[in-house]
Amino acid sequence: MAASAKPEIAFIGLGAMGFGMATHLVKQGYAVTGFDVWPPTLERFRAAGGNTAATPAEAVRGCDYIVCMVATAAQAQSVLLEGENPALGEISTSASLLLCSTVPCAYVQDLEAQLAQKGRGDVLLVDCPVSGGAARAADGTLSIMAGGSNKALDKARFLLQELSDTSKLYVVEGGIGAGSNMKMVHQVLAAVKILATAEGLGFAQHLGLDLGYTYESIQNSDASAWMFGHRGPRVLSEFKPIASAITIILKDAGIITSEALRVGFSTPMTGTAEQVYLSSIGRGYGADDDSSLIRLYTEGLKDTASSLSEDNRAKKLALVQGLLKGIYLCGTAESLAFAKRCHLDLDQVYDLCVNAAGGSKMLETAGPEIINLFRGKQTAAEAESESLQDVARQLQEAVSEAQRLKMPLYLGTEASNLIRLALQHVPDQAQPLSRATIAKVWAA
Amino acid sequence: MAASAKPEIAFIGLGAMGFGMATHLVKQGYAVTGFDVWPPTLERFRAAGGNTAATPAEAVRGCDYIVCMVATAAQAQSVLLEGENPALGEISTSASLLLCSTVPCAYVQDLEAQLAQKGRGDVLLVDCPVSGGAARAADGTLSIMAGGSNKALDKARFLLQELSDTSKLYVVEGGIGAGSNMKMVHQVLAAVKILATAEGLGFAQHLGLDLGYTYESIQNSDASAWMFGHRGPRVLSEFKPIASAITIILKDAGIITSEALRVGFSTPMTGTAEQVYLSSIGRGYGADDDSSLIRLYTEGLKDTASSLSEDNRAKKLALVQGLLKGIYLCGTAESLAFAKRCHLDLDQVYDLCVNAAGGSKMLETAGPEIINLFRGKQTAAEAESESLQDVARQLQEAVSEAQRLKMPLYLGTEASNLIRLALQHVPDQAQPLSRATIAKVWAA
Numbered sequence: 001m002a003a004s005a006k007p008e009i010a011f012i013g014l015g016a017m018g019f020g021m022a023t024h025l026v027k028q029g030y031a032v033t034g035f036d037v038w039p040p041t042l043e044r045f046r047a048a049g050g051n052t053a054a055t056p057a058e059a060v061r062g063c064d065y066i067v068c069m070v071a072t073a074a075q076a077q078s079v080l081l082e083g084e085n086p087a088l089g090e091i092s093t094s095a096s097l098l099l100c101s102t103v104p105c106a107y108v109q110d111l112e113a114q115l116a117q118k119g120r121g122d123v124l125l126v127d128c129p130v131s132g133g134a135a136r137a138a139d140g141t142l143s144i145m146a147g148g149s150n151k152a153l154d155k156a157r158f159l160l161q162e163l164s165d166t167s168k169l170y171v172v173e174g175g176i177g178a179g180s181n182m183k184m185v186h187q188v189l190a191a192v193k194i195l196a197t198a199e200g201l202g203f204a205q206h207l208g209l210d211l212g213y214t215y216e217s218i219q220n221s222d223a224s225a226w227m228f229g230h231r232g233p234r235v236l237s238e239f240k241p242i243a244s245a246i247t248i249i250l251k252d253a254g255i256i257t258s259e260a261l262r263v264g265f266s267t268p269m270t271g272t273a274e275q276v277y278l279s280s281i282g283r284g285y286g287a288d289d290d291s292s293l294i295r296l297y298t299e300g301l302k303d304t305a306s307s308l309s310e311d312n313r314a315k316k317l318a319l320v321q322g323l324l325k326g327i328y329l330c331g332t333a334e335s336l337a338f339a340k341r342c343h344l345d346l347d348q349v350y351d352l353c354v355n356a357a358g359g360s361k362m363l364e365t366a367g368p369e370i371i372n373l374f375r376g377k378q379t380a381a382e383a384e385s386e387s388l389q390d391v392a393r394q395l396q397e398a399v400s401e402a403q404r405l406k407m408p409l410y411l412g413t414e415a416s417n418l419i420r421l422a423l424q425h426v427p428d429q430a431q432p433l434s435r436a437t438i439a440k441v442w443a444a
Numbered sequence: 445m446a447a448s449a450k451p452e453i454a455f456i457g458l459g460a461m462g463f464g465m466a467t468h469l470v471k472q473g474y475a476v477t478g479f480d481v482w483p484p485t486l487e488r489f490r491a492a493g494g495n496t497a498a499t500p501a502e503a504v505r506g507c508d509y510i511v512c513m514v515a516t517a518a519q520a521q522s523v524l525l526e527g528e529n530p531a532l533g534e535i536s537t538s539a540s541l542l543l544c545s546t547v548p549c550a551y552v553q554d555l556e557a558q559l560a561q562k563g564r565g566d567v568l569l570v571d572c573p574v575s576g577g578a579a580r581a582a583d584g585t586l587s588i589m590a591g592g593s594n595k596a597l598d599k600a601r602f603l604l605q606e607l608s609d610t611s612k613l614y615v616v617e618g619g620i621g622a623g624s625n626m627k628m629v630h631q632v633l634a635a636v637k638i639l640a641t642a643e644g645l646g647f648a649q650h651l652g653l654d655l656g657y658t659y660e661s662i663q664n665s666d667a668s669a670w671m672f673g674h675r676g677p678r679v680l681s682e683f684k685p686i687a688s689a690i691t692i693i694l695k696d697a698g699i700i701t702s703e704a705l706r707v708g709f710s711t712p713m714t715g716t717a718e719q720v721y722l723s724s725i726g727r728g729y730g731a732d733d734d735s736s737l738i739r740l741y742t743e744g745l746k747d748t749a750s751s752l753s754e755d756n757r758a759k760k761l762a763l764v765q766g767l768l769k770g771i772y773l774c775g776t777a778e779s780l781a782f783a784k785r786c787h788l789d790l791d792q793v794y795d796l797c798v799n800a801a802g803g804s805k806m807l808e809t810a811g812p813e814i815i816n817l818f819r820g821k822q823t824a825a826e827a828e829s830e831s832l833q834d835v836a837r838q839l840q841e842a843v844s845e846a847q848r849l850k851m852p853l854y855l856g857t858e859a860s861n862l863i864r865l866a867l868q869h870v871p872d873q874a875q876p877l878s879r880a881t882i883a884k885v886w887a888a
Contacts, residue, residue: 254847257857261840264873266864268712271857278852279723282743299726396705403698408722413701413715420710421865421885429708441865 006030009159010063012056012079012087013101014041017130018069020138021100021163023048028140028162035059035079055085064092065159069100072251073107081114094122096156100144102129104255105177105184105342106262112176124152127176128160129183131356132168133243141165143356145186147178170352173345181342184259185335185349187252188270189358192331192411193227194249194290195273199411200228200324201235202297203398206405207316208306211236214320223321225328225360234291242289249290250277256338265341266442269327269334272414297407319398323412326395328362329435330415336370337442346371369436374443387432392419450474453603454507456500456523456531457545458485461574462513464582465544465607467492472584472606479503479523499529508536509603513544516695517551525558538566540600544588546573548699549621549628549786550706556620568596571620572604573627575800576612577687585609587800589630591622614796617789628703629783629793631696632714633802636775636855637671638693638734639717643855644672644768645679646741647842650849651760652750655680658764667765669772669804678735686733693734694721700782709785710886713771713778716858741851763842767856770839772806773879774859780814781886790815813880818887831876836863 006029011022014036025032026049033051035058036042042052053059056079060066066087070076076099080087091097099108108127115123128146136142144164146153153171160169172178200223204214215232218224234240253274260267280286280296308316335358339349350367353359365385399416402409422441423429450473455466458480469476470493477495479502480486486496497503500523504510510531514520520543524531535541543552552571559567572590580586588608590597597615604613616622644667648658659676662668678687697718704711724730724740752760779802783793794811797803809829843860846853866885867873 250850258844258847260864261844261860264864264867266861266868268858268861268865271861272716274847275852275854275857278847278850279740279743281850282741282745282852284744296723297726299723300728301726400702400705403702403718403722406694406722406725408719408726410719413719414712416705417710417712417715420704420708421712423708424710424886442868 007065008063010060010066012059012068013070014045015071016134017137020134021069022050024138024140025162026050033059056087057085057090060087061090062092065096067098067100071101073103076101076103091120091123094124096124096126098126098128098156100128100130102183102252103180104259105180106259108180109177124155125176126152126156127179129179131186143168143352145170145172145179145182147172147174148176170348174343182344184256185339185344186353186356186358188256188335188338189331189353190227191249191253191256191273192269192327193225194231195276195293196324196327196411197228197231198293199297199409200320202294203323203402203409204320205298206301206407207319208308209316214317217317218321221321222361223324226357231291234289235294239289239292244290245287246277246280246290246293247286253277263341265338267334268414268418269331272410276410319401322394323398323409325362326391326415327411328360329366329391329438330418332363332366333370333439333442336367337439340374340443346374366435369434370439373436373439386435388419388435388437389432391435451509452507454504454510456503456512457514458489459515460578461581464578465513466494468582468584469606470494477503500531501529501534504531505534506536509540511542511544515545517547520545520547535567538568540568540570542570542572542600544572544574546627546696547624548703549624550703552624553621568599569620570596570600571623573623575630587612587796589614589616589623589626591616591618592620614792618787625786626788628700629779629788630797630800630802632700632779632782633775633797634671635693635697635700635717636713636771637669638675639720639737640768640771640855641672641675642737643741643853644764646738647767647846647853648764649742650745650851651763652752653760658761661761662765665765666805667768670801675735678733679738683733683736688734689731690721690724690734690737691730697721707785709782711778712858712862713775716854720854763845766838767842767853769806770835770859771855772804773810773835773882774862776807776810777814777883777886780811781883784818784887790818810879813878814883817880817883830879832863832879832881833876835879
């Protein structure tokens with residue numbers, strides 16, 4: 001497309017993600033008109049070559065493409081429909097409206113209904129939350145999960161492609177809401193793994209392990225995870241830089257648990273993580289980087305720096321590994337079972353998650369076993385992978401040790417109890433069981 | 445029995461409970477020789493008419509009856525077998541040894557094995573933990589759960605009767621370990637309800653309800669419970685007096701969860717409570733009264749005293765009720781399912797618990813439904829009792845409101861997820877289900 005042929009784009013919400021996405025579009029030669037409630041951001045956007053508008057209505061006037069990247073459903077409702085000078089009155093006929101915010105499936109479906117009700121069924125809404133962080137937003141290499149009508153997807157495809165990595169634009173079957181559901185089941189993994197990083201490193205600290213050594217060793221083991229790799233270094237640098245506030249993952253956890261409630265699905269792992277996030281809010285930690293959640297595990301702990309023998313160190317490291325693997329297995333099962341409940345394509349969910357922030361060695365290896373179980377395929381423990389009993393035993397050793405050390409392991413305890421719930425329903429526990437058996441807790 | 449015919453009794457462990465029990469025996473005319481590691485207690489015991497000894501060995505010398513009421517299994521092991529001058533060397537042939545401490549079933553069974561191994565299989569061990577608090581200990585009206593051989597029980601019966609209320613001496617079938625198991629399943633209810641009191645009143649405070657009003661209203665409703673009645677007033681009087689430290693219920697929760705781990709039983713409700721207890725230890729609250737756990741729910745809360753309309757007040761109170769009922773239902777199911785797993789007589793468990801500190805309106809009404817379910821009897825929701833869906837709906841309203849208020853509800857969230865796990869496995873959720881259906885999570 002020649003630069004002159006590129007359509008004008010209205011961009012609402014220039015936060016950490018939105019600013020990067022909008023300026024990337026400017027660099028690609030689009031005329032972009034931005035709106036944000038925070039004036040200094042507008043100034044920065046003009047300096048970056050963008051145009052700015054004083055209201056959402058002004059921003060969208062005459063534009064055939066609108067991207068909305070505000071933080072919450074309430075903000076989207078305000079800028080699009082209900083606030084001062086909302087976009088609604090000025091949206092062009094049959095314009096594309098890309099809602100990139102992470103919102104509940106229920107909200108984006110409701111937005112579609114509201115547009116129809118207001119006589120604007122012509123607006124080509126796309127439900128397309130993103131993932132990947134501010135750096136990838138600015139590079140135009142985000143992961144995007146897009147749902148909507150074929151017509152809406154066709155019209156918006158070039159724009160979605162501009163914003164995403166070629167291999168990371170996922171068109172999700174199921175219409176409006178499907179993209180949000182895809183993001184949601186990915187966030188189950190994220191919400192569990194962000195807290196698991198704090199829990200694992202907090203446990204390591206109680207055990208007297210050096211955190212740098214623990215970090216390196218875990219990431220080179222079968223307990224590795226993208227989140228651990230991402231948050232671990234920030235634990236080591238005193239929770240700096242503040243890359244992702246606790247309130248952000250709390251918001252996403254709230255979307256998961258409220259949607260789960262709405263559809264009658266159980267999310268014990270995410271629910272447990274959410275309670276710990278909430279308790280950190282009461283402590284006044286909300287705006288801090290989420291790597292700082294380790295503080296909820298190390299309160300009252302005296303200096304534990306100890307010189308351990310190599311053998312002893314290896315044993316303690318194995319406890320941390322066992323803890324993380326048990327948590328990741330249960331998180332994987334909760335995420336995939338929820339995806340099944342939302343009628344998502346499980347192969348697509350797996351492909352997306354394993355290559356994104358929710359990824360881990362456990363997801364990579366146990367994920368396919370769980371998907372096979374859901375499809376009624378072979379689920380006997382394979383010779384080359386651990387059995388559920390193996391995972392349980394390693395996890396339970398960690399839980400018992402934490403009990404002895406008098407420290408909480410919120411997720412580890414939850415995972416240990418979930419695995420036992422699964423095992424209680426198996427008539428013959430003497431035979432090694434596939435790790436996938438854990439998923440029977442959610443879906444018989 | 446004439447006073448002169450009453451046997452001498454050795455009493456090891458004169459803490460809050462033991463002191464009351466031992467002095468009660470003195471008042472009943474027994475010659476009691478006490479031992480404790482804390483000298484001022486020995487002085488008080490002499491002032492109360494008891495004899496004292498300098499070592500466990502000296503205390504038990506020549507006595508045909510020995511009561512051990514120390515705080516933990518480790519202490520019992522020390523005073524009986526392994527510490528300085530332990531009782532072992534001086535225990536009379538075929539003496540009665542009543543272990544009244546709350547210990548894991550595994551420990552008291554191991555104690556029996558150790559005695560046999562040391563050639564003291566003649567000792568008539570009784571596994572008889574107690575319940576009821578210091579006041580009832582001093583009155584000789586405790587609840588006692590006693591297991592052991594018939595011979596041991598026959599010999600010890602009069603002494604157990606001296607210490608217990610006539611209607612509250614429970615002889616538990618199953619030999620050594622059965623008494624401890626009975627106490628353990630009772631403590632599932634206690635551990636869950638102590639935290640539930642804090643969670644319910646903390647929630648009320650966030651809702652802007654007056655705590656005195658909340659306390660009275662809850663205790664006059666179907667959400668009433670013995671623990672709530674007991675701890676509630678101490679919440680209102682700034683956690684005074686210190687009647688039961690957090691470390692005590694933490695110890696009992698640890699017995700439950702470690703025994704559960706050992707036998708492969710899942711205790712998600714107790715496990716959740718235990719993690720919160722553990723987090724309070726890190727905060728330095730361990731020695732405080734357990735009513736002070738409310739602090740973990742009200743951190744960062746500004747003064748919420750608000751004048752609510754009567755209608756609004758009733759709605760908020762209903763949320764607290766719904767929360768507590770949901771928690772109590774899941775606690776009841778976890779306790780009874782664990783009792784079943786331990787092969788206890790469920791009618792006896794019910795009778796004991798409903799009349800003790802674990803009691804609640806929910807246990808009273810849903811307990812029999814759950815026991816019937818385990819026996820394969822009618823479990824359709826009866827017209828006069830709520831359905832599982834009713835309980836779930838009320839609980840989930842509370843959980844959603846807490847999410848909005850940004851406060852944690854550890855137990856409420858756990859219970860809500862457990863109920864949804866149960867419902868996910870029911871093919872037809874449109875029909876009202878018996879509340880007992882929740883127990884299927886533990887035992888199919």
